Amino acid sequence: MSENGYIVGSNLEKALKAGYFVATGELGPPQSADRSVIEYKAGLLKGIVDSVNITDNQTAVVRMSSISVAVMLLEMGIEPNIQMTARDRNRIAIQSDLLGAYALGVRNLLCLTGDHQTFGNHPQSKNVHDVDSISMLQMVRDMRDKKIFQCGDPIKGQEPRFFLGAAANPFGDPFEFRPYRLAKKIRAGADFIQTQMIYNVPKFQEYMRRVVDMGLHEKVYILAGVGPIRSLGAAKYMATKVPGMEVDPEYIERMRNATKGLPSIKEIKAMDNPEEAKAARQARKEASEKEGIQICIDIINACKEIEGVAGVHIMAIEWEEAVDAIVRACQIGPKYDPARKTDGTD
Amino acid sequence: MIVGEQKPLEEIKSMIGDAKKVLVLGCGTCVTVSFAGGEKEVAILASQLRMASKMEGIEREIREFTVQRQCEYEYNDLAADYVREADIIVSMACGIGVQTMNAQFPEKITVPAVNTTGLSQPTEQGVWEERCQACGDCILHLTGGLCPIARCAKSLLNGPCGGSQNGICEVYAERETPCVWDQIYHRLKDLGKLDLIMEIRPPKNWHSSRHGGQRKIVREDLRL
Numbered sequence: 335m336s337e338n339g340y341i342v343g344s345n346l347e348k349a350l351k352a353g354y355f356v357a358t359g360e361l362g363p364p365q366s367a368d369r370s371v372i373e374y375k376a377g378l379l380k381g382i383v384d385s386v387n388i389t390d391n392q393t394a395v396v397r398m399s400s401i402s403v404a405v406m407l408l409e410m411g412i413e414p415n416i417q418m419t420a421r422d423r424n425r426i427a428i429q430s431d432l433l434g435a436y437a438l439g440v441r442n443l444l445c446l447t448g449d450h451q452t453f454g455n456h457p458q459s460k461n462v463h464d465v466d467s468i469s470m471l472q473m474v475r476d477m478r479d480k481k482i483f484q485c486g487d488p489i490k491g492q493e494p495r496f497f498l499g500a501a502a503n504p505f506g507d508p509f510e511f512r513p514y515r516l517a518k519k520i521r522a523g524a525d526f527i528q529t530q531m532i533y534n535v536p537k538f539q540e541y542m543r544r545v546v547d548m549g550l551h552e553k554v555y556i557l558a559g560v561g562p563i564r565s566l567g568a569a570k571y572m573a574t575k576v577p578g579m580e581v582d583p584e585y586i587e588r589m590r591n592a593t594k595g596l597p598s599i600k601e602i603k604a605m606d607n608p609e610e611a612k613a614a615r616q617a618r619k620e621a622s623e624k625e626g627i628q629i630c631i632d633i634i635n636a637c638k639e640i641e642g643v644a645g646v647h648i649m650a651i652e653w654e655e656a657v658d659a660i661v662r663a664c665q666i667g668p669k670y671d672p673a674r675k676t677d678g679t680d
Numbered sequence: 681m682i683v684g685e686q687k688p689l690e691e692i693k694s695m696i697g698d699a700k701k702v703l704v705l706g707c708g709t710c711v712t713v714s715f716a717g718g719e720k721e722v723a724i725l726a727s728q729l730r731m732a733s734k735m736e737g738i739e740r741e742i743r744e745f746t747v748q749r750q751c752e753y754e755y756n757d758l759a760a761d762y763v764r765e766a767d768i769i770v771s772m773a774c775g776i777g778v779q780t781m782n783a784q785f786p787e788k789i790t791v792p793a794v795n796t797t798g799l800s801q802p803t804e805q806g807v808w809e810e811r812c813q814a815c816g817d818c819i820l821h822l823t824g825g826l827c828p829i830a831r832c833a834k835s836l837l838n839g840p841c842g843g844s845q846n847g848i849c850e851v852y853a854e855r856e857t858p859c860v861w862d863q864i865y866h867r868l869k870d871l872g873k874l875d876l877i878m879e880i881r882p883p884k885n886w887h888s889s890r891h892g893g894q895r896k897i898v899r900e901d902l903r904l
Contacts, residue, residue: 420834421834425883447834447836447841447842448834449843450833450834450843450850450851452833452851453851461834463834463835463836464883464884464886465883466834466836466837466838466839466841467838467841468838468880468881469837469838469880469881469882469883472880472882473883484883501842502842503842505845506840506841506842506843506844506845507840507844507845507846507847507859507862508840508844508862508865508866511840511865511877514877514878515840517878518838518878518880521880522880530842577843577845577850577853578842578843578844578845578850
């Protein structure tokens with residue numbers, strides 16, 4: 335820990351230490367070398383969240399590298415939180431990239447095992463997994479606190495200092511082991527946690543009750559993962575097709591009800607007037623999106639009441655436009671949290 | 681045991697090319713037990729090749745022979761006469777057998793008719809499940825006798841990851857492959873040894889695995 339009492343002193347760490355209910359966002363880099371995509375998406379998140387996660391080839395699909403996007407965000411005055419997976423890099427590459435990321439100004443890091451490459455667009459590739467999320471945390475913590483590389487050699491000169499994050503899936507199995515796995519991540523070096531998307535609040539409450547009973551919430555900042563649902567189809571897909579995700583049937587019902595009274599997709603297809611069909615489709619879309627955002631707001635408000643939850647991580651990948659409405663309604667984050675406006679910390 | 685699977689016939693035919701005298705050479709050990717390259721499989725492949733040659737109007741002699749263990753010179757010596765008369769040898773052994781043949785009879789090319797797929801346990805009739813990756817640094821005493829190197833899709837040492845649901849691994853969810861870390865957890869729980877899963881395992885020393893280069897064991901006490 336440095337002299338000012340902060341481990342690293344990133345905005346994220348400062349906001350958490352100040353006791354604010356923080357909001358972090360997420361940006362998925364493009365599958366191209368197009369900088370304008372980053373600038374557009376980052377512009378939607380600027381000033382309204384405390385830090386922006388940049389995914390590392392999420393779902394094993396090749397995308398612009400996380401660290402290079404982080405540099406673009408820094409240039410725009412946005413604090414990045416880079417994600418680093420153990421899937422594509424061995425311990426040599428991870429340490430090397432992190433030396434560079436620190437030198438470039440990155441201060442937050444989320445250590446992940448990584449989605450398996452068979453889910454991505456290069457299923458024939460070889461995976462690495464030289465380390466896993468837990469041993470990566472330990473390695474990076476030791477680089478910061480002990481000034482050593484994984485092999486034990488000393489870092490002569492500036493050590494990379496990251497505010498260290500890890501993921502947690504409260505809905506993975508065995509459920510009873512999940513709080514213990516969280517404890518392992520804390521012992522390995524996690525300073526903050528961002529959870530898998532929560533669409534089953536009662537189960538998350540039960541998970542957090544166990545976490546609090548173990549006193550883990552006093553050792554780590556836990557950010558609940560949330561995200562708006564765009565359509566009924568998306569809700570159903572997450573409920574049935576995405577492993578490690580649970581969706582409360584209530585939300586599927588709400589998404590279904592959102593478009594009740596509007597012309598059905600079948601009726602729209604049968605419409606003779608293309609203008610009328612277009613307007614009807616737009617009405618359905620807007621009604622779905624409005625309800626999807628409202629569900630996210632409701633989940634965040636529920637999370638605010640759960641002991642041990644220090645904030646939310648809002649994952650609105652490919653729908654960054656939705657984040658402003660969410661943080662505004664929930665009155666969280668650097669722009670809309672009334673608690674932050676009065677004391678002038680930000 | 682070492683298990684393998686026969687390559688598609690088309691691929692084997694393309695390896696044979698226009699060779700006129702072909703020896704299909706089986707192995708009587710592991711691949712016989714796993715029904716991939718024993719005497720019976722040699723007979724089937726040889727007759728398939730004979731039929732294919734006939735249909736394509738190619739004059740070709742296909743002979744068959746099976747040695748007890750194709751990974752040892754002494755056994756392969758018994759096939760020497762067949763080898764001498766062949767243009768090409770189609771081996772139905774594992775990759776070790778194919779390489780032994782190429783080293784032993786360098787004047788002939790021996791090609792593989794079998795893909796060697798792992799060190800597996802026959803868990804039921806007609807099913808072989810991988811159990812070992814020969815990493816050279818066994819940790820089965822730490823994991824309740826279940827190997828995460830061979831059986832976890834990410835070879836995690838600190839599992840299970842977030843993709844474990846209802847005891848099934850997300851990577852092979854369609855074929856309902858169990859999550860080995862779920863199994864390890866329950867096994868250690870039954871044994872009263874959950875403390876083992878609470879320990880943080882540091883990065884593995886992969887040097888003893890293939891990553892340190894080709895491995896070689898020399899036992900001075902056994903050398904002549």
